[in-house]
Amino acid sequence: MGKTGYFTHRDFWKHEMGQGHPECPERLDAIEDRLLVSGVGDALTRCDVPLAALPDILRAHTVEHVEHLEALTQRLVADVPAGGPDHAQLDPDTSLNRFTVLAARRAAGAAIAATDAVMSGELENAFCAVRPPGHHACRDQAMGFCFLNNIAIAARHALEAHGLDRVAVVDFDVHHGNGTEDILANDPRVLMVGIFQHPFYPYSGTEAPASNMLNLPVPAYTKGMDVRELIEMMWIPRLEAFKPQMIFISAGFDAHRDDDLGQLALTENDFSWITDRVRNIARRHAKGRIVSMLEGGYNLGALARSVEAHVRVLADL
Numbered sequence: 001m002g003k004t005g006y007f008t009h010r011d012f013w014k015h016e017m018g019q020g021h022p023e024c025p026e027r028l029d030a031i032e033d034r035l036l037v038s039g040v041g042d043a044l045t046r047c048d049v050p051l052a053a054l055p056d057i058l059r060a061h062t063v064e065h066v067e068h069l070e071a072l073t074q075r076l077v078a079d080v081p082a083g084g085p086d087h088a089q090l091d092p093d094t095s096l097n098r099f100t101v102l103a104a105r106r107a108a109g110a111a112i113a114a115t116d117a118v119m120s121g122e123l124e125n126a127f128c129a130v131r132p133p134g135h136h137a138c139r140d141q142a143m144g145f146c147f148l149n150n151i152a153i154a155a156r157h158a159l160e161a162h163g164l165d166r167v168a169v170v171d172f173d174v175h176h177g178n179g180t181e182d183i184l185a186n187d188p189r190v191l192m193v194g195i196f197q198h199p200f201y202p203y204s205g206t207e208a209p210a211s212n213m214l215n216l217p218v219p220a221y222t223k224g225m226d227v228r229e230l231i232e233m234m235w236i237p238r239l240e241a242f243k244p245q246m247i248f249i250s251a252g253f254d255a256h257r258d259d260d261l262g263q264l265a266l267t268e269n270d271f272s273w274i275t276d277r278v279r280n281i282a283r284r285h286a287k288g289r290i291v292s293m294l295e296g297g298y299n300l301g302a303l304a305r306s307v308e309a310h311v312r313v314l315a316d317l
């Protein structure tokens with residue numbers, strides 16, 4: 001069947017949040033190396049990544065949020081050559097350097113370009129190896145390593161620029177996608193299904209979520225088999241009934257058992273299984289249309305192997 005696109009860009013390497021930060025450029029090196037060595041990269045169509053335009057971003061964020069990020073960037077551009085600080089701290093885990101907003105706009109641009117290519121039929125589906133990630137970025141706030149919500153921007157683009165009536169968002173990152181929920185809650189055109197460790201950062205997703213949000217909080221040390229059973233019982237019937245015309249995946253791989261940022265016990269095989277279940281629904285209802293965006297995943301080896309497993313299913317390898 002159709003082709004799988006691969007979207008990445010050198011600008012994603014320029015954003016960094018300081019020495020030793022887990023959300024580091026080396027994550028993308030690990031992915032690239034693995035796709036190269038495994039040969040999986042040869043089966044993918046490498047695609048250009050434009051910058052997202054302001055109107056695209058404003059489908060998910062306030063003008064004030066975008067202007068705040070731009071103003072911080074301008075201050076860094078002016079101060080760094082004069083010996084000033086090279087990062088602007090937003091929360092204890094999240095900071096900007098001069099290139100962060102460029103990378104974030106490029107990551108959102110990947111989400112939009114991938115959506116366009118899948119909607120036109122040029123690609124069947126796509127994986128975007130982007131940084132910074134997006135699913136904690138709220139309408140009006142950057143947090144948790146995230147600045148712009150790539151997946152929400154893409155979902156809204158599919159609805160508003162391509163005229164779709166129903167899209168689904170699938171989020172299997174170990175952390176609750178609170179930003180995506182903040183932006184898409186109560187939008188009846190969207191069904192979001194998520195599974196995440198709880199209680200855990202960002203400590204949300206359990207208090208009376210909107211009716212278009214299906215959140216599955218699971219305790220630390222939950223194993224892959226239990227996650228699969230929950231997904232089969234809870235996600236799949238809802239997705240089947242909703243009949244999405246396109247599916248967006250917040251693909252975080254920090255629920256891997258080797259990832260120290262979370263305490264779930266998923267493996268590459270579990271990520272393959274989840275991807276396969278989602279792909280079946282996409283093929284039945286959505287002409288196979290899937291756009292998958294990288295979110296978390298901080299153990300470099302586990303991240304690279306998990307991305308390979310995920311992409312193999314998307315590309316039918």
Ligand SMILES: [Zn+2]
Pocket residue numbers: 173174175252254295296297
């Ligand atoms: Zn995460």
